[in-house]
Amino acid sequence: MKNKKWLAFIFLTIFALVLSGCNFNSPDKEKDSSEKEEGTKEGVAVKSEQVLRLSASAEIPTMDSTKAHDGVAFNVLNNTNEGLYRQNENNESILALAEKHDESDDETVHTFTLKKTNWSNGDPVTAADFEYAWKRVMREAAPYNYMIATAGIKNAEAIMNEEMDADELGIKATGDLTLEVTLESPNPLFKTLLAFPTFLPQNQKFVEGLGDQYALEADKVLANGPFKLVSWTHEQGWTLEKNEDYWDADNVKLDKVEVVVVKEPSTGANLYETGKIDRTVLTSALVAQYADHEDFEIEKESDIIFLRFNHNHPVLGNPEIRRAINMAVDRDGLTEVILQDGSSPLYGVVAKGYYFSPDQKDYRDLNGDINKGTPEEAKALWEKTLAEIGEKEVTVSINIADSESHKKVAEYLQAQLEDNLPGFKLEIKAVPFAQRLEIEKAITYDISLSSWGPDYSDPMTYLDMWLKGGSANRMGYDNPKLNNLVAQAYVETDPSKRFEMLLGIEKILLVEDAAIAPLYQEGTAILKRRTIKNLVKHPSGAEFDYKWASIEE
Missing domain, CATH: 3.90.76.10 (Dipeptide-binding Protein; Domain 1)
Structure with missing residues (x-):
């Protein structure tokens, strides 16, 4: 018995030294109270800190669930x-x-x-x-x-x-x-x-x-979910702690979730390398560097990126001008050369791979690629329409969030549109994410680089946002035909008839009106620690659920 105890002591000592050498914990920092002992298959107690460290691309715009309308807020609200x-x-x-x-x-x-x-x-x-x-x-x-x-x-x-x-x-x-x-x-x-x-x-x-x-x-919000918001430093980050009074607290394994705002992916990669966060999103500039990393992954997304147009603008209010802009952008070059993160070209408003007809045909395949054209076709339509409205040059600005990825996309769009559409000039205006949303709501922009994540698992989540006066419309768009068809689809109980209506809504939006310019369906290149287990990622609604997640060494 003495020998076995001595061997166990040596094993644990060596194990502790290995952990110290990997710099998982700072030597001058006291152990966090959230560390727990978990038995391994060999019966040796191993300390595993149940703290998940994540990054977010922007500040929480609001913690008021009645006012929230973005992914950052939804994530926090869903978990608290x-x-x-x-x-x-x-x-x-x-x-x-x-x-x-x-x-x-x-x-x-x-x-x-x-x-x-x-x-x-x-x-x-x-x-x-x-x-x-x-x-x-x-x-x-x-x-x-x-x-x-x-x-x-x-x-x-x-x-x-x-x-x-x-x-x-x-x-x-x-x-x-x-x-x-x-x-x-x-x-x-x-x-x-x-x-x-x-x-x-x-x-x-x-x-x-x-x-x-x-x-x-x-301290000005309440929680009744798996976690509580215990700290919130604006524009820097926030911390959630396990809510011990939650009705299902026994099934919540994490003690804490720490989130830092990371607007520059290079910063996120550095934080990941130094062990300060456990998951980070990579942009194209970092994909090549980390493609062979053991923690590298590509996640296919249901989110879409598109251009909103101010339909009250004297030039952009013309559907053929919008159609020419649609056709002038090489989406393959955007996704394969600029993004390189698994994103794919999109020529519709409904994402591919998530929504199927009653006979299991993909919505995107049924409606196909809309407003797809060559630079030559875009140029011809552009010049023809400019002549008809009596314009020779058009200068507009694009409203974007001040993230590295959006800046790269905007610069690519600027080059594409100015090269392919004679007389077109695009100015880039980068603002904080929350401000970008406010500018959209006020419709005080020319063009806005926007994103949309589905709220629920049905094509309607992409389609009814274009209703007249809808809070997600944010561009002054109105087509009575679309409004009426959405209303009919709401009450149609026959699945096949309803799906045909859903296909028709997109055709009105894009074929008839070229109301927006879809760009790409997101893919996400990430680094994620293998120690993270059961971090649930939803394709619609709030993106992440921390309730079932755990850290396993």
Whole structure:
């Protein structure tokens, strides 16, 4: 027995020295309280710090779930809060805060029984919190209020059209833990949509007590999900800690998630190399350098990058001008030479590989490549249309986020458009991500380099954002034919007929109007530690779920 103990001591000593040599922990830093002992197959205790260190491309624009409309905010909200449903590891909507979900025979009245849970300040989470939050979304004309209408909740559309008051939304708390939601008609997407952050609850007393200071700092938000936001240094980063009062805390393995804002991928790579973050996104300039790295991966995305046009602009308001711009960009060169990250050319608004017809044909294959042309065709259309509108030269600016990748894309577009379209001049205006969104909402831009990630698993998530006055429209676009076809598709229950309508919506947007210029479907080149297990990445809605993640040495 003595010899075995001595051998074990030598083994552990050597193991500790190896870890120290790899610089996993600074020698002058005390061990974090979140370190835990886990047994290996050989029965030897190994210390594994349950801290996940990530990067984000931008600051959190808001922590108010009624106002959030971007991926950064959705990620944090999805991990610090929880609604009636949430997405599981297989991207399916499953019951979360709701213990039970009952439907009426005609599937229009849905009754939810909630679990007994608390907010991070100790207040109980009640059905009234859902009623308050959803009505607040409608009352304040929040960016994602159309999601309430997309879910088919009674009176939502009338409220959006200012024909009814927000208090008339079809939701009411019938008890402390009982919530009743009434739909206009049966909606097959209802459960899927409920996992989206817009449908999260809010504590009315807490929100209204803080007034316009609500959700501006870490101590001005509440959590009822797997993690709590415990620190938030604006433009630098934030920290989440495990919420021990979460109803499913036993299945949450991470103790902490530390996120730093990294706008320059080269900085991210350096942080990864020095062990300060565990996952980082690489741009084309870094792909060649790290392509043979053992942690290198390519992830295919459902997000799209495209150009918005200000439809009120005297020149860009012309659909043939927009079509010429569409045709003038070599997307193969953009994705293969400039990006080199697994992104692929896109000539439609609906991404490829995620959305299929009832007979399992890809939406993108069915509608094909729209507005694809040669530089010569683009030039001819451009010159013809310029002559018709009496212009010889056009100078416009492009609104972009101040990230390295967007700057490279903008510079490529500038070269392509100025070379292929005589008399065209493009000025690049880079601003912080949140400011780019505000400029878009105000439609005070000429062209804006935009991104869109699907909110839920259906082509409509790319298509109904172009409705007149919709919060995601952000370019003054309006076609009554598109508006009407979207409305018809909302209520069509025959899957085949509905899918034909969805194909038709894109044709109106791009074939008839060339309303936007799709550029590429994102791919992501990353470095990710092999020690990260079960970090769930969703193709729609909030991108990441930390709930099931762990660190295993």
